[in-house]
Amino acid sequence: MTTSLSQAPASGAPRAYMLPSARRFLLWTGLVALLAWVLVPIYFVALGAFGGRTGVFRWPKSIWPSDLSVAPMMQFLNIEGVFNALMNSFIAAGLTVVFSILLGAPAGYALARYTFRGQNAYRLLVLLTRAFPLAILALPLTVSFIRIGLYDTPFGVSLIHTVLALPFAALVTQSLFMGIPREYEEAAWVFGCTRFQAFVKVVLPLALPGLAATAIFAFVISWNEVFAASILTVRERTLTAYLLKILSESPLHYRFAGGFILIIPSVLFIFAVRRYLFAVWGIASK
Amino acid sequence: MADIVIDHVVKDFGTFQALQDVSLVVEDGEFVALLGPSGCGKTTLLRIIAGLETQTAGRVVIGGRDVSGLTPRKRGLAMVFQNYAVFPHMTVFENVAFGLRMQKASTADVKRKVERAAALLHIDSYLDRYPAKLSGGQRQRVAVARALAVEPAVLLMDEPLSNLDALLRLEMRTELKAVLREAGTTTIYVTHDQTEAMGLADRIAVMYGGKIEQIGSPLEIYATPATRFVGGFIGSPPMNFIKVRCEQGIVRIGNITLPCPAGCEDMELGLRGEDAMIAADGSGIPFDVRVVEPMGSHLLLTGSINGQLARIVAPPTATINAGERVALKADPSRLTWIDSNTGRAVGRA
Ligand SMILES: Nc1ncnc2c1ncn2[C@@H]1O[C@H](COP(=O)(O)OP(=O)(O)OP(=O)(O)O)[C@@H](O)[C@H]1O
Ligand SMILES: [Mg+2]
Numbered sequence: 001m002t003t004s005l006s007q008a009p010a011s012g013a014p015r016a017y018m019l020p021s022a023r024r025f026l027l028w029t030g031l032v033a034l035l036a037w038v039l040v041p042i043y044f045v046a047l048g049a050f051g052g053r054t055g056v057f058r059w060p061k062s063i064w065p066s067d068l069s070v071a072p073m074m075q076f077l078n079i080e081g082v083f084n085a086l087m088n089s090f091i092a093a094g095l096t097v098v099f100s101i102l103l104g105a106p107a108g109y110a111l112a113r114y115t116f117r118g119q120n121a122y123r124l125l126v127l128l129t130r131a132f133p134l135a136i137l138a139l140p141l142t143v144s145f146i147r148i149g150l151y152d153t154p155f156g157v158s159l160i161h162t163v164l165a166l167p168f169a170a171l172v173t174q175s176l177f178m179g180i181p182r183e184y185e186e187a188a189w190v191f192g193c194t195r196f197q198a199f200v201k202v203v204l205p206l207a208l209p210g211l212a213a214t215a216i217f218a219f220v221i222s223w224n225e226v227f228a229a230s231i232l233t234v235r236e237r238t239l240t241a242y243l244l245k246i247l248s249e250s251p252l253h254y255r256f257a258g259g260f261i262l263i264i265p266s267v268l269f270i271f272a273v274r275r276y277l278f279a280v281w282g283i284a285s286k
Numbered sequence: 287m288a289d290i291v292i293d294h295v296v297k298d299f300g301t302f303q304a305l306q307d308v309s310l311v312v313e314d315g316e317f318v319a320l321l322g323p324s325g326c327g328k329t330t331l332l333r334i335i336a337g338l339e340t341q342t343a344g345r346v347v348i349g350g351r352d353v354s355g356l357t358p359r360k361r362g363l364a365m366v367f368q369n370y371a372v373f374p375h376m377t378v379f380e381n382v383a384f385g386l387r388m389q390k391a392s393t394a395d396v397k398r399k400v401e402r403a404a405a406l407l408h409i410d411s412y413l414d415r416y417p418a419k420l421s422g423g424q425r426q427r428v429a430v431a432r433a434l435a436v437e438p439a440v441l442l443m444d445e446p447l448s449n450l451d452a453l454l455r456l457e458m459r460t461e462l463k464a465v466l467r468e469a470g471t472t473t474i475y476v477t478h479d480q481t482e483a484m485g486l487a488d489r490i491a492v493m494y495g496g497k498i499e500q501i502g503s504p505l506e507i508y509a510t511p512a513t514r515f516v517g518g519f520i521g522s523p524p525m526n527f528i529k530v531r532c533e534q535g536i537v538r539i540g541n542i543t544l545p546c547p548a549g550c551e552d553m554e555l556g557l558r559g560e561d562a563m564i565a566a567d568g569s570g571i572p573f574d575v576r577v578v579e580p581m582g583s584h585l586l587l588t589g590s591i592n593g594q595l596a597r598i599v600a601p602p603t604a605t606i607n608a609g610e611r612v613a614l615k616a617d618p619s620r621l622t623w624i625d626s627n628t629g630r631a632v633g634r635a
Contacts (some may be wrong), residue, residue, distance in 0.1 A: 057294060134335060181369070181371070182372035183367055184371055184374075185336050185367055186358070186367070186371065186385070187365070187367060187371040187373070188373075189335055189337075189338070189357065189359055189430075190337075190338070190358045190359070190363070190364065190365045191359075191364065191384050191385035191388055191432070191436065192359045192385060192388030193359060193388060194359065197388075202375075203372055205375045206374065206375055210476040224386075
């Protein structure tokens with residue numbers, strides 16, 4: 001601070017001194033507010049989940065946890081079907097991630113790298129899959145799922161969730177691949193790669209951060225989706241759909257436990273792929 | 287054997303013709319420079335040879351094998367890209383090793399060849415850095431090292447030294463030339479720096495507007511330009527062109543006459559500034575000096591001949607003042623005669 005003071009012209013010195021600290025103050029308050037916005041509700045949900053029956057109703061609420069115990073959590077997990085639903089949710093979300101990347105990324109790559117007839121129509125079509133309300137499709141879907149044998153399976157649910165996540169996956173990966181100069185691939189070809197090898201060795205590592213973001217999005221879409229999951233399953237519910245059914249008739253601290261369990265996997269998943277969200281090699285060369 | 291035959295290659299981008307019927311033969315082990323102004327199609331030609339772009343018509347033959355339909359990796363060549371295309375997610379070492387790894391070279395081999403190429407280009411101290419932490423010139427040298435490391439039979443380079451400072455460029459230029467000659471690499475080298483082309487190349491192909499204007503040794507290109515463009519593009523200062531009328535094989539300028547080749551009337555006399563000598567007796571082409579610039583090794587005179595701009599090089603010791611009129615003499619065999627209508631040189635065997 002002293003150095004910047006001595007360098008600045010005398011009249012402008014106070015302002016030059018004020019500005020950075022004011023800006024820093026804004027930055028930090030912004031950060032704190034944002035963190036609070038996200039973390040405080042999660043914290044209270046966790047308090048409710050672990051605080052037991054009495055903790056939930058105590059007033060005024062204490063910020064600090066008292067008589068914490070995992071017992072309510074365990075009780076909740078022991079409720080008939082919760083564990084099964086949790087597994088179903090993981091399967092459906094996992095498959096949704098796999099399908100949306102496997103189908104969406106090649107579509108995005110094609111949109112980014114090739115010019116073909118009907119390209120714009122195709123792009124529109126990709127978005128149009130979101131134009132039909134699920135509610136209208138629900139009945140025919142249920143009927144045909146029953147017919148094909150997909151009804152009441154997490155696999156069937158993941159197919160519908162893939163449809164929901166796919167437009168996003170295709171369009172995000174398109175701009176992702178457009179941001180990777182074609183010359184990198186061309187250099188790889190010249191130095192002995194097939195198209196596929198060049199994709200795996202050069203494009204994929206560069207695309208990883210964006211693919212991770214796409215994966216997170218697909219995971220969260222599937223994890224939080226209730227409507228399709230409720231309609232297309234009876235016994236093999238996903239957690240979200242199952243909780244919706246049972247929580248309305250459960251005591252409050254169970255609801256908190258359910259909410260907490262709903263939040264945690266998404267957070268963990270984001271945490272797991274966070275490394276890929278930030279380019280580790282600082283792609284500054286364009 | 288890795289000679290390159292470019293056989294009547296045409297490239298259209300939509301309605302725009304980037305290459306118009308380009309033919310060029312590069313002998314095995316030869317170093318050919320493609321020289322031309324920005325946008326004349328140099329990169330396009332290189333990319334067609336590499337297989338990164340498909341020609342609209344024509345063939346490319348490398349080492350007697352028609353490669354026109356082959357993918358880049360089957361053409362057995364290496365390339366330095368104009369924008370480097372150094373992989374950002376690999377260290378300098380892995381970048382340079384990339385081609386060798388694809389050839390499944392042994393670890394010891396990779397290490398030896400990478401270190402050799404890196405030493406040559408003075409990048410051996412950054413081998414474990416990522417390209418994002420390199421300067422533009424350093425990145426460019428990584429791109430050159432990556433191409434040299436595979437010891438290719440055919441090497442295509444697109445302005446590989448454009449981003450280096452003058453001193454380093456001079457050094458790299460001589461080292462490149464020595465290494466490529468020793469290895470017998472067939473090289474096509476794109477540049478718009480004429481001194482680079484002159485210094486490096488066995489032959490220079492001057493390109494303009496999607497065509498090759500002239501192919502020849504640096505001296506040929508310099509002394510006997512085939513077109514007005516080549517004369518004006520090569521040399522510093524560029525060749526002077528003076529509009530004259532040729533009547534019965536004779537051209538009159540000032541008080542002298544020069545014999546000129548027959549065939550047309552409206553001609554331009556091409557005169558290199560270095561070829562003109564100041565006549566002591568005052569008889570010759572009249573030159574009105576307007577500006578005198580002492581350059582150290584020579585005097586650069588700017589003025590006019592017959593009212594047309596000209597630049598002449600005089601010895602540093604000459605005493606010439608602005609505003610003077612001097613007479614110029616030149617060896618008739620070093621004059622170039624251009625047909626004004628076609629822009630091509632006439633009267634050459
Ligand atoms: N993909 C493309 N689509 C349309 N036009 C193109 C394409 N690539 C190149 N061109 C055009 O072809 C011409 C030749 O381009 P090229 O890149 O070969 O020039 P260059 O001689 O390498 O120039 P520079 O010295 O600036 O690199 C230019 O006019 C350019 O606009
Ligand atoms: Mg170019």
